[in-house]
Amino acid sequence: MYRIVFLIVSSLLFFSCAKKEDNFIALPYYNEPNFTPIFLKDEAVIKKRIQHTIADFSFLNQDSILINQNVFKNKIHVANFIFTRCGSICPTMTQHLKIVSDRLQDYKDIVFLSYSVTPWIDKPSVLKKFKRNYEITNKNWHFLTGKKGAIYTLARQSYFAEEDIGFSKDSSQFLHTEHFILVDKTKRIRGIYNGTLQLEMEQLIDDIRTLKKEEEK
Known part of the structure; x- marks a missing residue:
């Protein structure tokens, strides 16, 4: 009797897991600054459509x-994009991203990049102090500085950091955005989040875990 019950329960668990696997929904791709989600599964189609x-x-x-x-x-x-003298959203964004970093500390292959939008002020020593002040110990979290034009171009043209409104702006127009951008291992954008909202950090954590599962499939 117990053997029969065990087989029935095992079968139900198997089909339940199989169903969950079949219903696995991968994160969308974002190919343009309007952030229209594109859901694709076929690798050949992804390579063709997501440039x-x-x-x-x-x-x-x-x-x-x-x-x-x-x-x-x-x-x-x-x-994400911050500056050390920011008194509005940057402290909140940094604290929130630290929540993500701390929660995923067992994931050694997740990288966090915080680009300075005032690189003429945020020299390496300033960024080092900033990182230390927030008690950030993650070695895979880099605070970056360099030429303003190069950072702004990367932010707007590659990361779509300000979405449509910033895509065509040049480096003479100040860049200020609350967005966090999630990028997969093929350098394709898979998510955008409001870094000032802690609830969105929960979604970001879930999406990172989804990407990890996607890699394992």
């Missing part, structure tokens, strides 16, 4: 180490 990726770059981090796109090669990364 937008994060461009190459080279900036100094808080330790004066030159960081380029290789820092997130075959890794998921989250990007």
Whole structure:
């Protein structure tokens, strides 16, 4: 009797798991600054339709180490744009991203990149102090500085940091955005989040875990 019950329960669990696997919903892709979600599963179709990726770059981090796109090669990364003298949204954004970093501390292949939008002020030593003040110990979280034009172009043209409203702006127009951008290991954008809202950080954490599952499929 117990054997029969065990087989029935095992069968139900198997079909339940199989159903969940069949219903796995991958995150959308974002190919344009209007952030219209594109849901695709077929790898060949993805390669053909999703052409937008994060461009190459080279900036100094808080330790004066030159960081380029290789820092997130075959890794998921989250990007945001801050400045150390910001008295409005940047402190909240940094605290919220730290929540994500701390919750995912067991994920050694997640990279966080905080680009300074006032690089003429935020030299490496300033960024190092900023990181220390927020008690950020994650070695995979880099605060980056460099040429203003290069950072602004990367933010607007690659990350779509300000969505449509910022895509055509040039570096003479100040960049200020609350967005966090989630990028997969192929350098394609998979999510955008309001960094001032803690609830959105829960979604970001869930989406990072979804991306990890997607990689394992």
